[in-house]
Amino acid sequence: MGVIEIKGLTKYYGKVKALDDVNLTIEPNKIYGLLGRNGAGKTTLLNLLTNKIFPTKGDITIDGHTVFENDELLGRMFYMTEKNLYPEGLRVKEIFKWTQEFYPSFDMDHANTLCEKFGLNANKRIKNLSTGYKSILKIITALASNADIMLFDEPVLGLDANSRDMFYRELLASYNRHLKTIIISTHLIEEVDEILEEVIIIKKGRVILTRSLERLLSSAYMVYGQCHKVDQYISNRKYTGEQTMGGFKSAIVMEDTRDEALAQKLGLEFGMVELQKLFIALTNS
Amino acid sequence: MLLDFNSPKPIYLQLAEAIEDNILKGVFEENTQIPSTTEISVKFKINPATAGKGVNLLVDEGIIYKKRGMGMFVCMGARDRILEKRRQNFYKDFIGPLLEEASKLGISREKIVEMIERGNG
Numbered sequence: 001m002g003v004i005e006i007k008g009l010t011k012y013y014g015k016v017k018a019l020d021d022v023n024l025t026i027e028p029n030k031i032y033g034l035l036g037r038n039g040a041g042k043t044t045l046l047n048l049l050t051n052k053i054f055p056t057k058g059d060i061t062i063d064g065h066t067v068f069e070n071d072e073l074l075g076r077m078f079y080m081t082e083k084n085l086y087p088e089g090l091r092v093k094e095i096f097k098w099t100q101e102f103y104p105s106f107d108m109d110h111a112n113t114l115c116e117k118f119g120l121n122a123n124k125r126i127k128n129l130s131t132g133y134k135s136i137l138k139i140i141t142a143l144a145s146n147a148d149i150m151l152f153d154e155p156v157l158g159l160d161a162n163s164r165d166m167f168y169r170e171l172l173a174s175y176n177r178h179l180k181t182i183i184i185s186t187h188l189i190e191e192v193d194e195i196l197e198e199v200i201i202i203k204k205g206r207v208i209l210t211r212s213l214e215r216l217l218s219s220a221y222m223v224y225g226q227c228h229k230v231d232q233y234i235s236n237r238k239y240t241g242e243q244t245m246g247g248f249k250s251a252i253v254m255e256d257t258r259d260e261a262l263a264q265k266l267g268l269e270f271g272m273v274e275l276q277k278l279f280i281a282l283t284n285s
Numbered sequence: 286m287l288l289d290f291n292s293p294k295p296i297y298l299q300l301a302e303a304i305e306d307n308i309l310k311g312v313f314e315e316n317t318q319i320p321s322t323t324e325i326s327v328k329f330k331i332n333p334a335t336a337g338k339g340v341n342l343l344v345d346e347g348i349i350y351k352k353r354g355m356g357m358f359v360c361m362g363a364r365d366r367i368l369e370k371r372r373q374n375f376y377k378d379f380i381g382p383l384l385e386e387a388s389k390l391g392i393s394r395e396k397i398v399e400m401i402e403r404g405n406g
Binding site: 031165168169172173175176194195196197213271272 | 296322323327329330
C-alpha cells in the first residue's frame with residue numbers, strides 16, 4: 001500500500017526549469033534520502049508531491065490514484081516544510097489542535113510527550129519561538145501526525161546537536177512503531193546516512209541516481225596510492241572525484257568489483273567510499 | 286556495545302560482532318533476551334533494515350533465535366559456537382595482517398616469534 005509513482009514530472013517557474021522530466025517510484029515503508037545541492041529542485045519536488053504547487057507537465061500517483069486535489073490522499077501525507085507557515089500569533093498547543101482537525105489520527109499525547117522531551121513550552125506563541133524551536137515545533141507536529149507518508153524538508157535547520165540527535169532517534173522510533181514512508185531532504189548527509197535505506201540524488205532538476213544505499217555504496221570504491229600508479233589503474237575505468245596531494249592521489253571508481261591483482265601489482269590500496277564523498281563527486285559540476 | 290561509523294567494515298557486520306562479543310563476555314547470557322532490532326535501531330541511529338540484517342546473520346549461524354512476539358534470545362551453546370568460529374578465523378583475521386605488516390617493515394618470522402615469547406619489541 002502506498003506506492004508513489006512520479007511520471008514525466010516537469011516544473012517551470014516562468015522560464016526557469018526547476019524540474020526536468022522526473023521519473024521515480026517510491027516504495028512504501030522505506031526511509032528515503034532526497035539529496036541535492038542548493039537549488040537542485042528538492043523542495044519543488046516535495047511541494048509537487050503534496051500538491052502545494054501544480055506541475056507544468058507530468059503526473060504523481062499513489063497506488064494509481066492521482067494526488068492532484070485528492071484530499072483523501074493528501075490527508076495521508078504530512079509535509080514538514082522548511083519555511084514556517086504557521087500563523088505567528090498562535091500558540092503551540094493551538095497548532096496541535098488545528099493539525100488534529102486535518103489529521104484525525106494525530107496523537108495529542110505523543111505531541112505533549114515530545115514537547116517535554118525537546119523542552120518546548122506548548123503555551124508559547126509562534127512569534128516568541130527561536131529558529132531552532134520553530135523547527136522543533138514542526139518536527140513534533142510531523143511525528144505526532146501518524147501519517148503514512150512523512151516528508152521532511154531540511155528538518156534539523158537551526159537545531160543544536162542534542163536536538164538533532166533526539167530528532168533522528170524519535171524518527172526511527174516512530175518508524176519502528178508503525179512502518180511508514182519517510183522522505184528526508186537534507187544537506188547534512190553524514191548525519192542521516194545510516195538512517196536511510198534508499199537514496200535519490202537530484203542535480204539541476206533531474207534525478208541522476210536512485211538506488212538503495214547498500215547497492216550504491218557497493219557500486220563504488222576508493223583507490224589510492226602513488227599518483228601515476230592510480231592514473232594507470234583508473235585509465236580505462238569509470239571514475240570520479242580525483243584528489244591529489246603531492247605524489248599521492250585518490251579517486252572514486254564506479255564499479256562493483258575491485259581489481260585486487262592489479263592493485264597489488266601497482267601497490268595501491270582500496271577504501272570504502274562514504275555517501276557524502278560520493279555525493280560531492282557526483283554533483284560537482 | 287559500540288559501532289564505529291568510520292570503519293570500512295559494514296555496520297551490520299559490526300553489529301553482529303558486537304552482539305557476539307557481548308555473548309562471549311557474558312553480558313548476554315545463553316537463553317536470555319537481547320535488545321530488539323527496534324531498540325538497536327534507535328540506540329545506534331541506524332536503519333532497522335541494517336539492524337535486522339546483522340541480527341539475521343546470527344540467527345542463520347544458530348547464535349540467536351527469535352521467539353514470535355517475544356523477541357530475540359541467545360541460543361544454548363552460542364558461546365562455544367562463537368569461540369569455535371573465531372578460533373577458525375584467527376589466522377586469517379589476525380596472523381595474516383600481522384605477517385603482511387611485518388613483511389612491509391622487513392621483520393622476519395623468527396623476530397616475530399622472538400617478540401611474542403619475550404612479550405615486548
